[in-house]
Amino acid sequence: MTTAPKKGSPQDRTPSRFTRNEIERRVAALGKWFHNLDLCGVKTAPDHFLGDYPTVKWRRFAHALPASLEGKTVLDIGCSSGFYPIEMKRRGARRVVAMEPDEDYLAQARFAAEVCEQEIEFTKLSVYNVKQLNERFDLVIFMGVLYHLRYPLLALDLIRRHVAKDLLLFQSMLRGCDSAVELKSDYPFTETDIFENPGIPRLHFVQHCYAGDPTNWWIPNRACVEAMLQSAGFDIIDHPEEEVYLCRCAATSS
Numbered sequence: 179m180t181t182a183p184k185k186g187s188p189q190d191r192t193p194s195r196f197t198r199n200e201i202e203r204r205v206a207a208l209g210k211w212f213h214n215l216d217l218c219g220v221k222t223a224p225d226h227f228l229g230d231y232p233t234v235k236w237r238r239f240a241h242a243l244p245a246s247l248e249g250k251t252v253l254d255i256g257c258s259s260g261f262y263p264i265e266m267k268r269r270g271a272r273r274v275v276a277m278e279p280d281e282d283y284l285a286q287a288r289f290a291a292e293v294c295e296q297e298i299e300f301t302k303l304s305v306y307n308v309k310q311l312n313e314r315f316d317l318v319i320f321m322g323v324l325y326h327l328r329y330p331l332l333a334l335d336l337i338r339r340h341v342a343k344d345l346l347l348f349q350s351m352l353r354g355c356d357s358a359v360e361l362k363s364d365y366p367f368t369e370t371d372i373f374e375n376p377g378i379p380r381l382h383f384v385q386h387c388y389a390g391d392p393t394n395w396w397i398p399n400r401a402c403v404e405a406m407l408q409s410a411g412f413d414i415i416d417h418p419e420e421e422v423y424l425c426r427c428a429a430t431s432s
């Protein structure tokens with residue numbers, strides 16, 4: 179049995195517009211949440227297979243982003259239940275746009291933002307259609323989406339071309355060798371040994387399913403994800419967590 183927090187206690191952060199019962203009822207009605215959010219004491223995914231996710235992950239790299247995002251615009255691509263857009267508003271971002279192609283996640287994120295009283299603009303959109311936003315953002319968040327895409331490099335190219343202005347916060351599941359080998363700029367056709375080296379960029383193709391999830395398509399190793407980011411026009415400026423990169427748009431030669 180859960181007991182309601184005592185009125186006025188630090189746990190009692192329920193805004194007057196929602197009672198705890200209402201939040202519990204809506205959270206349950208909105209289906210299976212990917213993010214374990216704390217909505218005024220109501221946890222949305224307390225049994226998440228990765229623990230208190232993504233709070234545990236966020237704590238490991240939150241320091242890499244500017245402590246204040248005042249005046250900045252942020253785009254979160256594939257926002258799921260809305261953890262990162264809410265955090266960006268809490269850091270003072272002037273405007274946060276959160277896009278997500280999945281209607282159910284979008285409904286969760288909308289409700290979470292409402293409960294947390296954070297003004298976020300939500301849109302049902304795939305990364306392949308970012309051009310439709312017709313705007314560049316100071317910070318683009320592209321976390322946990324790359325390996326769910328059939329065309330991952332196309333997505334990075336579109337982000338760079340249409341919506342990234344300065345920073346990209348990026349994360350991918352990684353599998354395989356964790357150390358990148360130093361590569362030459364070219365090799366003769368007869369060179370085959372290099373392909374046996376586990377540290378060369380590798381993108382593992384998932385034809386059927388991985389981790390019970392048929393939406394996993396391509397899982398890079400570390401060398402590959404770094405090479406893909408660079409190839410798409412992003413300089414890696416920080417690597418604060420094993421799967422997380424902070425990048426800056428590379429200067430383009432015109």
Ligand SMILES: C[S@@+](CC[C@H](N)C(=O)[O-])C[C@H]1O[C@@H](n2cnc3c(N)ncnc32)[C@H](O)[C@@H]1O
Nearest residue numbers: 232255256257258279280304305321322323326
């Ligand atoms: C593993 S979750 C990551 C959620 C969140 N970004 C995070 O890091 O916790 C993957 C998310 O990517 C979304 N997604 C899948 N395909 C997408 C696409 N083509 N464009 C944008 N988002 C996509 C899924 O709906 C899901 O919300």
